[in-house]
Amino acid sequence: MPTNAHIAAHSLSDVAASDSTLRRFLHGLPGVDAVGLEARAAALGTRSIKTTAKAYAIDLAISMVDLTTLEGADTPGKVRALGAKAVRPDPTDRTTPSTAAVCVYPDMVAVAKEAVAGSGVKVASVATAFPAGRAALSVKLADVRDAVAAGADEVDMVIDRGAFLAGNYMKVYEEIAAVRDVCGTDARLKVIFETGELSTYDNIRRASWLGMLAGADFIKTSTGKVAVNATPANTLLMLEAVRDFRAQTGIQIGVKPAGGIRTSKDAIKFLVLVNETVGEGWLDPYWFRFGASSLLNDLLMQRQKLATGRYSGPDYVTVD
Amino acid sequence: MSNEKRSSAFEYAPAPESRSIVDIAPSYGLFIDGEFTEAADGKVFKTVSPSTEEVLSEVAQAGAEDVDRAVKAARRAFEKWSALPGSERAKYLFRIARIIQERSRELAVLETLDNGKPIKEARDADLPLVAAHFFYYAGWADKLDHAGFGPDPRPLGVAGQVIPWNFPLLMLAWKIAPALATGNTVVLKPAETTPLSALFFADICRQAGLPKGVVNILPGYGDTGAALVAHPDVDKVAFTGSTAVGKEIARTVAGTRKKVTLELGGKGANIVFDDAPIDQAVEGIVNGIFFNQGQVCCAGSRLLVQESVHDELLESLKRRLSTLRLGDPLDKNTDIGAINSEEQLARITSLVERGEAEGAERWSAACELPSSGYWFAPTLFTNVTQAHTVARDEIFGPVLSVLTFRTPDEAVAKANNTPYGLSAGIWTEKGSRILAVANRLRAGVVWSNTFNKFDPTSPFGGYKESGFGREGGRHGLEAYLDV
Numbered sequence: 001m002p003t004n005a006h007i008a009a010h011s012l013s014d015v016a017a018s019d020s021t022l023r024r025f026l027h028g029l030p031g032v033d034a035v036g037l038e039a040r041a042a043a044l045g046t047r048s049i050k051t052t053a054k055a056y057a058i059d060l061a062i063s064m065v066d067l068t069t070l071e072g073a074d075t076p077g078k079v080r081a082l083g084a085k086a087v088r089p090d091p092t093d094r095t096t097p098s099t100a101a102v103c104v105y106p107d108m109v110a111v112a113k114e115a116v117a118g119s120g121v122k123v124a125s126v127a128t129a130f131p132a133g134r135a136a137l138s139v140k141l142a143d144v145r146d147a148v149a150a151g152a153d154e155v156d157m158v159i160d161r162g163a164f165l166a167g168n169y170m171k172v173y174e175e176i177a178a179v180r181d182v183c184g185t186d187a188r189l190k191v192i193f194e195t196g197e198l199s200t201y202d203n204i205r206r207a208s209w210l211g212m213l214a215g216a217d218f219i220k221t222s223t224g225k226v227a228v229n230a231t232p233a234n235t236l237l238m239l240e241a242v243r244d245f246r247a248q249t250g251i252q253i254g255v256k257p258a259g260g261i262r263t264s265k266d267a268i269k270f271l272v273l274v275n276e277t278v279g280e281g282w283l284d285p286y287w288f289r290f291g292a293s294s295l296l297n298d299l300l301m302q303r304q305k306l307a308t309g310r311y312s313g314p315d316y317v318t319v320d
Numbered sequence: 321m322s323n324e325k326r327s328s329a330f331e332y333a334p335a336p337e338s339r340s341i342v343d344i345a346p347s348y349g350l351f352i353d354g355e356f357t358e359a360a361d362g363k364v365f366k367t368v369s370p371s372t373e374e375v376l377s378e379v380a381q382a383g384a385e386d387v388d389r390a391v392k393a394a395r396r397a398f399e400k401w402s403a404l405p406g407s408e409r410a411k412y413l414f415r416i417a418r419i420i421q422e423r424s425r426e427l428a429v430l431e432t433l434d435n436g437k438p439i440k441e442a443r444d445a446d447l448p449l450v451a452a453h454f455f456y457y458a459g460w461a462d463k464l465d466h467a468g469f470g471p472d473p474r475p476l477g478v479a480g481q482v483i484p485w486n487f488p489l490l491m492l493a494w495k496i497a498p499a500l501a502t503g504n505t506v507v508l509k510p511a512e513t514t515p516l517s518a519l520f521f522a523d524i525c526r527q528a529g530l531p532k533g534v535v536n537i538l539p540g541y542g543d544t545g546a547a548l549v550a551h552p553d554v555d556k557v558a559f560t561g562s563t564a565v566g567k568e569i570a571r572t573v574a575g576t577r578k579k580v581t582l583e584l585g586g587k588g589a590n591i592v593f594d595d596a597p598i599d600q601a602v603e604g605i606v607n608g609i610f611f612n613q614g615q616v617c618c619a620g621s622r623l624l625v626q627e628s629v630h631d632e633l634l635e636s637l638k639r640r641l642s643t644l645r646l647g648d649p650l651d652k653n654t655d656i657g658a659i660n661s662e663e664q665l666a667r668i669t670s671l672v673e674r675g676e677a678e679g680a681e682r683w684s685a686a687c688e689l690p691s692s693g694y695w696f697a698p699t700l701f702t703n704v705t706q707a708h709t710v711a712r713d714e715i716f717g718p719v720l721s722v723l724t725f726r727t728p729d730e731a732v733a734k735a736n737n738t739p740y741g742l743s744a745g746i747w748t749e750k751g752s753r754i755l756a757v758a759n760r761l762r763a764g765v766v767w768s769n770t771f772n773k774f775d776p777t778s779p780f781g782g783y784k785e786s787g788f789g790r791e792g793g794r795h796g797l798e799a800y801l802d803v
Contacts, residue, residue, distance in 0.1 A: 030595075030596070030597055030598040030599070031595070031596075031597045031749040032597055032599070032600070033597040033600040033749075033769045035769070035770065036597065036599075036600030036603055036604065036769060036770065037599070037600060039603070040599075040600070040603050046440065046444070046652070047332065047652075047653055048332075048335035048652040048653055049332060049333075049335075050332075050333045050334075050335045051333040052331075052333045053330070053331060053332045053333040054333070056330060056331075057330065060330075240599050271330065272330075275330040276643050280329055280330070283329075283330055
C-alpha cells in the first residue's frame, strides 16, 4: 500500500487501508446541496472590490498565475516568450509582480527552466498523459519522471476519471500516491480532477478528499480542455475541502482553479471566495493559483488603468 | 516544503452605494384621495436613519379625522375601481410594477436609509420581490373567474392595512397588490419608523395614473392603526406585525362584518439532521436568522441540531459568523445592517440579557459596532433548553438559540412546542425524511435545504398564534374577495 510520510501520522491514515474503507470514508462525507452551493458562490460574487482593495487583488492575482501554454503547436520560441512574460509581465512597469509559474508540457520543461532561471518563477509541467490520462500507469510515471528530471518544480497530474466514476477509488488513490513518490521532495504535486467530467458536486468533494489523502500538495479543478472548467461553485467546494482537511489533519493543501478564468473581475471573485472561505492563510501564491493564459493580460490592463486612470487597450500589453 | 507565506489581509475598501440617486424631501404629507395633504391637527413626526440617527424627513401624522377622510376617499373610489374590467385594473398594476423596476435603485437606497437594512438585501431581495408581487397579482386581475372561488367573485370594499417596519415596501406590496387586483381600494398605514417608501409609492401611484382614492397612505403610530382598524366603513383588515397587536386587532373586529388576515410573530425552528449538507446548512442557518438583522417574522431563530453533529456544526457556524461584515448599510459589502429603532434594540438587548441570566451560554461574533446608530452583533446562545426565554419569545433580532435533539420524533416535538407556527426548516440529504418531517411540522411554510426563500406564487401565513389567512399565491386572493 503506498502511503505518504505526511499523512501517515494523521488521524486519517487508515482510511485508505482497503478499497472498502476508502469508499466508506468518501461516501460518508457530508453531501453537497447544489442549489445552496451555487447560491453561496454567486452571493460572494456580488462583493464590490474597489480602489485599494482592487489594486491589492490584482497584484495578488498576477502573482498567483500559472501562465500556461498547452498546445500541440508549442515551440521553444513560444515557451521562451512565455517565460519572459512570466518573469516580467509588464515591461513598462517594474513594480508588477512576476507570475507564480509557467505551465508547459514535459518536453518543454527544460526550455522553460532556462527562460525563468534565477527569477523565482516556478516551472510546472502537466504529466500523466495529460489531458485524458488514458495511458498505462508505467507510461504516466515515465511522463512524470521526465518532467521532474528536466527540472519541473511542480507536476500537474490528471486523475483517472474513468476509474473514479466506476467507483474504483483505490486505483485512483494508488496512482496519485505513485506519482507522489516519483515527485518526491523535488516537485510539488497538483492533482487535476477534471471537475467537468466528474459532473456532480458530491463527486468533486470526494475527489478532493481522495486527492488530499493520497498526497496532493494542490488540488486543481480542470485541464482547461473540456467544456466546463473552473467555476466559482466548484472552486468554493474545493476550498471547503482543504479547509476541513487542515482542520482535521493540520496539513494545508493548495487550490488551483484552471480554465475559463479570463477577466480580472472573474479572478477577483475567486480571491473573494478564498478570502471568505479559508481566509488569509491561502491568500498567497504558495497556496492558491490560477491556471490561465489570457487572464494575465486583462490583469495587466486593469493594473495600468488603476495606476494611470486610463484604459490603454490591448496594444499596450504583450501578445505572446 | 516550507509553509512560510507572504501574508497581508485582503481588506475590502469602502464601496458605498451613492445616496444622491434618492431625493428625500424635508417633509411629507398624508396621501389621501390622490393628493399629499397635512394632518387635520397638523401633527408631524420625524423619521430617522437607524444607522446614523440622522433625521431623514418630517412626516405628517394621521389622526382619527384623517383616517375618516381617507376611508371616505377610498369608499368613493371603490365604486368605479371595482367596476373596471379586470384587464383594465391589470394595466395599472403592470404599470406600477414596471415603474418600481425602473426606480428600483432609488427605492433600494431609500429603503436602506429609512430601515437600516444592507443595500445588498434591499437591492437583491426586497425590490425584486416587490416588483414580482405586483406583476404576479396583475396577472390575476382578469382571471379571477378561474381562481377557484366561483364565477365573478366580488371584492370586499375598503381594505384597512397596517404594515410593519422590517420590509416596508415589500409588506406594502403584499397588501396592496392583491387588494387592487381583486377590485378593492386601500387605506394603508406604514410603520412609524419607516414611512418613506410608502410615500414614494404614493408618488408611483400618481406616476402610473392610478385613479384618485384607490390607494391612500396614512403614516402614523399605533393609534392611527387602531383608528383605521376600528373605522366602521372598513370592510377588510389586513395586519402584519406583532402577535400582541394582532390579538388586539382581533378583539377590535370581533363581532363586526370585517374580514381579517393577520400575519404575526414566529419562532421558527431550523432542524439540522446529521446527514445534512453541512456547509449549505450553515449558510441556511445564517440566512435564516441574520437576514435583515433577524427582524423577520419567519426567521429561523431556533436552531435544532442533531446531537451527533452539534460540535462540528457549531464550530462551522461560529467561523462563518466571524466573516459577517457589519456596518454602513449603504456599503455594498455589508452583510449586517442596523437595528431598525432604539426601541427594538432595547428589546433585543433585554431579551439577550435575560438569556444570559437564565444560564444560556452567549457567543457573539467579534465585530466593532459603529458609534452612532442602533447596532447589535450577531449572537448565538448554546446550552439552551425549551424552558429558556430565548427559546420561547420572539426576539426579532440577530440572535440564534441553539438546541439539540436525538431523534426525528424529538425534533418534531421540540419544533412544534411553541405558540407560534410560521416557518420551519429541514436540513437533510434524505428526501423521505424531508417529506415525513414536513408533514408533522405545524408551520405555515416549511423550507427544506434552504431558508427564507420567497416567491409571490407561494402562499404565506401562520398556524396558531402566528396568525391566520394566507398572503401570496392564489390563496392570497381569497382574503380580498367576498367568498
